Amino acid sequence: MMESKKKHAAKRVLGILLAVLFVLLLLALLVNAFLSKREGKPAFLFGYSLLWVQTESMEPTISARSYILVHASDGRDLPDGTVITYISRDESSPVCGSLVTHRILSHDAAGYHTKGDHTASHPDPVPVAPSDIVAVYVTNLPVLSVLGRIFASPVGLILTLAFFLATTTFLYIPDIISALKEDKDGKTAEEEKEKEIRRRVEEEIRKLEEADRKGEKK
Known part of the structure; x- marks a missing residue:
């Protein structure tokens, strides 16, 4: 019994953690995307931000449609x-006017000369002024990238939500069944208790009636 309760508690905690992580991840991505779009530059938290790289110009360093961490x-x-x-x-x-992530090839008085890592990329024709630089690349975020690609697709988003709901439901099914069973058992026990009380009351009434009849005979 104790082991069963521990398993149910562990599943409940796991389900709550999954739900919280899922919601926090969605909120973080939505807030980051909203602030970045509104400001026209990354929204930084403690000096760091997430960026979505749409094109393949930085492959193989950064794959197309990937999240990266920048400072x-x-x-x-x-x-x-x-x-x-x-x-x-x-x-x-x-x-033009949008964020671009490329590598510095060289620099001079005109600014930084940049180019994408992809073999088909050409050096960018316009030097980058220091004032136009907003961040430096730190690392790739492969897990978030996979999730980002899924969320970017309506079908993928629906499948993700369906998987989340199915997983949560699966985790809570034993608790639901147990609760229903306990409720049924509780009702049965209550009914039995009421029957026993009625039986005893009826028995006491019969005893009193018998005592009255005996008293009348005397």
């Missing part, structure tokens, strides 16, 4: 080879 930077004194996130000022590019 805020003022763009000064960055060594060649640093991967930076900056606001593009290339008016000939469709991403």
Whole structure:
């Protein structure tokens, strides 16, 4: 009995943790995406932020449609080879005014000269000014990237929610069955108790009636 209660408690805790982690992850991604879109630059927390890299220009270092972790930077004194996130000022590019993550090839008085790591990428035509650099690349986030790709697809999001609900339901089914059984057993015990009380009351009434009849005969 004690072992069964421990298992139920462990499943309940696991279910709660899964729900909390799922909700926190969704909130973090939504808040980060909302703030980044509103400000036009990453939303930093303790100097760090998550960024969604849409294209393959940085492959194989950063895969397309991946989350990366970046650290805020003022763009000064960055060594060649640093991967930076900056606001593009290339008016000939469709991403002008948007965030771009590329590697520094060299730097001079004109600014930082950058290029994507992909073999098909060409050096960016417009040097990057230090004031346009918002962050430096720290690392890839493969788990979040997988989740991000799933959430980016309506079908994937539906399947994820379905899996979450199914998992939570599976974890709580034993508790639900146990609760229903306990409720049924409780009702049965209560009914038996009421029957026993009625039986005793009726028995006492019969005894009193018999005593009255005996008294009348005397």
